Amino acid sequence: MLTTTYVPGAPNWLDLGTPDPDASAAFYAAVFGWQHRSAGPEAGGYGFFEQDGGTVAGIGPLSEEGAGASWRVYFHTPDADATAKAVEQAGGSVRIAPSDVFAFGRAAAFVDPAGADFAVWQPGETQGLDLVAVPGSLARTELYTTDANAAKAFYGAVFSWQTRDVPMGPGLTYTILTPAGAGPTAAHGGLMQLPQANLDAGSTPEWHPYFEVSDCDATFATATDSGATALMPVTEAPGIGRFAMLLDPLGAFFAIITTARG
Numbered sequence: 001m002l003t004t005t006y007v008p009g010a011p012n013w014l015d016l017g018t019p020d021p022d023a024s025a026a027f028y029a030a031v032f033g034w035q036h037r038s039a040g041p042e043a044g045g046y047g048f049f050e051q052d053g054g055t056v057a058g059i060g061p062l063s064e065e066g067a068g069a070s071w072r073v074y075f076h077t078p079d080a081d082a083t084a085k086a087v088e089q090a091g092g093s094v095r096i097a098p099s100d101v102f103a104f105g106r107a108a109a110f111v112d113p114a115g116a117d118f119a120v121w122q123p124g125e126t127q128g129l130d131l132v133a134v135p136g137s138l139a140r141t142e143l144y145t146t147d148a149n150a151a152k153a154f155y156g157a158v159f160s161w162q163t164r165d166v167p168m169g170p171g172l173t174y175t176i177l178t179p180a181g182a183g184p185t186a187a188h189g190g191l192m193q194l195p196q197a198n199l200d201a202g203s204t205p206e207w208h209p210y211f212e213v214s215d216c217d218a219t220f221a222t223a224t225d226s227g228a229t230a231l232m233p234v235t236e237a238p239g240i241g242r243f244a245m246l247l248d249p250l251g252a253f254f255a256i257i258t259t260a261r262g
Helices: 021-032 080-089 148-159 196-200 216-225
Strands: 011-018 035-038 047-051 054-061 070-076 093-101 105-111 117-123 138-145 162-169 172-178 189-193 206-212 229-237 241-247 253-259
Touching: 011 021, 011 117, 011 138, 021 035, 021 047, 021 054, 021 216, 070 206, 070 253, 080 093, 080 105, 080 117, 080 148, 093 117, 117 206, 138 148, 138 253, 148 172, 148 189, 216 229, 216 241, 216 253
Parallel strands: 011 054, 070 117, 138 189, 206 253
Antiparallel strands: 011 070, 035 047, 047 054, 093 105, 105 117, 138 206, 162 172, 172 189, 229 241, 241 253
């Protein structure tokens, strides 16, 4: 389970790149009740999604030509420059070199060997998101990849994550991811091999955010009524919760979950 006591390797930031920040802000306000706050004129259009006075995500205009709307997951690192070297040594590549974000922290973005985009945040004045694992905030992160074994090796080399494989049915395995040295209750997400049907439909390796909601069915209805496209309808996963997968109106993938308790 995610907490705001961030440790190395745990998700500690999340932001949305979008061609239309105003339209995206209106959509997520309708679905989650988020408020949008600008980071100021010097931030290049970047801003924050907030709930109950706490930051739950960032949002900004797309900065790369040809890019589409997407969510980017950041993982805690005590040294972004060292992580950049580890990424390259493990076979990944640097998309955005480590750089300071004013006094708030230091960030960098990478691509893993299969092509999935991810990033790191080295805390400065800002440790990370103010709220996680409560309704309207990040609940977990998942990687869908074309080579699960290679992904485990890569992220193990970069973040030293602990992994545990769970059979999901014929030919399917889900790998639970936990920060190094943490107990099983600290798991922050998982990874799995993309099924051939998904590949045939055009899926590519990606990290996906799951947002906690108090009522998955109601939130799913609100999202689709507000212009989202359903990729997977509300599904019950015993012992995990009720979840659904969607594309927002501008094409960014996200998932919602009402986590099973007890």
